[in-house]
Amino acid sequence: MKSNNYFFLALCIGLVFGVSNAQEAFVTGAAKVKVQPNTLFYFGDNLNVTSSAVGVLENAGHVKVDGNYVNSMPSTKGENFVSTWVDNENYGQVIIKNQATANAGFLSMEKGKINPSTYSWGQFAMPFVYSNANEAMQYLFNKTYVNGGNRYYASMMKWDNVSKAEFDHLNISSAISPIDYVILNLTYSSSGIKSLMTGAGKLQYYGKAANMEYSGAMNPAIYFPTTPWSGWKNLNNSHGEKYSTYISEYVRSTSDSNYSFDYGKYYFQFGNPYTSNIDLAYIGLSDGGANYDDGVYIPNLLGVVKSSSATWNEQIGLSTSAWVMAKFDAVNSIWTGAAEALIAKPFEPFVIVLKDDTAPGNFTFTDKLKTFSMIPGQMGTNVTILPKTGVNGEVDMDSDANNFSLTANSNGSRHRFYQVGLKLYNNGLPTENKIFVAAVSNITNGVSNVLEADYSDFGTNTGFYLDQENAEGTVVKTPARKMHINTVNVNYINKPIPLFFNRKSGDNTTYELKADLFFKDIFNKLGQNEVNFADGNSFFFYDGGKNVLLPITSDFSYMIAPQALNSSRSGYQIYWNGGPVYNKEELSSDELALGSTIIYKDRDLHKIRFNDQWSNAEVMVYDLSGRNIMAYENVDAKVEFSLNLPKAGAYVVRIESNTGEVYTQKVLK
Secondary structure, three states: OOOEEEEEEOOOOOOOEEEOOOOOOEEOOOOOOOEOOEEEEEEEOOEHHHOOOOOOEEEOOOOEOOOOEOOOHHOOOOOOEEEEEEEEEEEEEEEEOOOOOOOEEEEEEEEOOOOOOOEEEHHHHOOOOHHHHHHHHHHHHHHOOOOOOOOOOOOOOEOOOOOEEEEEEEOOOOOOOOOOEEEEEEOOOOHHHHHHHOOOOOOEEOOOOOOOOOOOOOHHHHHHHOOHHHOOOOOEEOOOOOEEEEEEEOOOOOOOOOOHHHHOOOOEEEEEEOOOEOOOOOOOOOOOHHHHOOOOOOEEEEEEEEEOEEEEEOEEEEEEEEEEEEEEEEOOOEEOOOOHEEEEEOOOOEEEEEEOOOOOOEEEOOOOOOOOOOOOOOHHHHOOOOOOOOOOOOOOOOOOHHHHOOOOOOOOOOOOEEEEEEEEEEOEEEEEEEEEEEEEEOOOOOOOOOOEEEEOOOOOOOEEEOOOOOOOOOOOOOOOOEEEEEEEOOOOOOOOEEEHHHHHOOOOEEEEEEEEEEEEOOOOEEEOOOOOOOOOEEEEEEEOOOOOOEEEEOOEEEOOOOOOOOOOOEEEEEEEEOOOOEHHHHHHHHHHHHOOEEEEEEEOOOEEEEEOOOOEEEEEEEEEEEEEEEEEEEEEOOOOOEEOOOOOOEEEEEEOOOOEEEEOOOOOO
């Protein structure tokens, strides 16, 4: 994470600013000031922009105002103070403290366009205060609001969290709030927005910054709590549309006993109302003081989902083009999945998912949620990390306190947590396909749990998906589920975690698989200098077609070629602290007759059966630190080779044939 350079504006602000006796800062004249990227400009008192020069205050970094922000030139709409946008990771942010006065002054913010050729309805949030939908259209797009001949021609719709689970179309005088989850009509040019969004680039949006406190209700009753999905999916909403045309399920697992009953329920959609990021990492925790006192507590939180944009009409229903998701275990205070789902950026909406119909109270947006960070959970940097306690309350002195998450479970102990995220790339660019596997200390193996999630509609897309592991560790060859997130207990060692790859018909692309690693919790991603978990634990990737086992490190890269796999053990697997080790009794005669190299365990002895096309081979054994501890040259490949490992432990065996073929496998003694 890049460090910030802090500039504190106090008594002397230089030639650009004037300073009153109250130490207020004034931006005057035409001399321009630019806040550089990764730089914080801090105003401990009021900030007044009195210059009408366009871009006189340009913010590519972070501006924080603890007093009032006043723009004395409202006729400019905020063109004199602009926060610039480069991409989704590099953009200017402004935090304006909530004051007793009304909303803050005018400013402008840039944001990338939403491509109408990809999205028919663009998901949007407005960090500004407008009196009605027409004023929003004028300041955002310099267009007059269009009501349209029917609701599908209206310029905007917004989600209803209180009366009906539906998008309601707005008219020219409709009220609109900064916390509304809005979708923009990018289908019909009559709405006035489609033409602006066409083509690459970015737009500049203007308005009065929404810095105040806002409260949004969540009413579970709109999701028919006593009726299963089969009973309400074909009912009509207020606009004559069936719920089944636009309700989807993203977080509940298909193997859950109540999946069909609770399908699509308890989704509540909001927009980030501020000109800075907001941090959702602690919304499932009761406020615990300054460490994670965010002012929000949702006791029955199940997850958070963010999607980029949507395609929807009455006939075809709704399908999100791209989404990220994090699951939450409220009992043990653990997140899995995509940490980026918990940072809502300016102009970005998000979805809160509840696990049941208990009314959680309002979602309150205050200063406590505002953050410049791109990494969630940074509000809790002062949380004390406790060692794990045993069942009788004794302290486990053999456990490294750093192995445990920043959030405690119900009895105050910490959980061991490791997560790998595998993402598919095409020509160096990430695709939308990403899976997560977490090893956690309190998980029961072989059964579904609240931290897991299935793909809602994987379809025939190209990409990886997971399946539930077998508790006994046998290989899953035929997937029953298509999972997005899977979890195993940290004791699930040397057993396969099923991983499957689907290639869309006609797709002959070579893809690249890359990895992110997370230690302690999903907020702590290993950096470039941290190759693997510091305590010696590791995830492994196994390619059954090539019989290749590789540790999954932060620099992991594996090419997925278009050729079909060619082994009866074809397919992929993930392992936690292990790799495929086969007992001789488990191997069929066909498998023993295969022409591939394999290491299997015969009682207490590991044996190597070589590829029958090899003449001789070199066998090297390494410990997990990478130290070569055993080496055998010119081994006769026509007979089985007994591997006399020195002592109990984990090893990586590397075999290279006289033909140059290489086989690697991790074994445990």
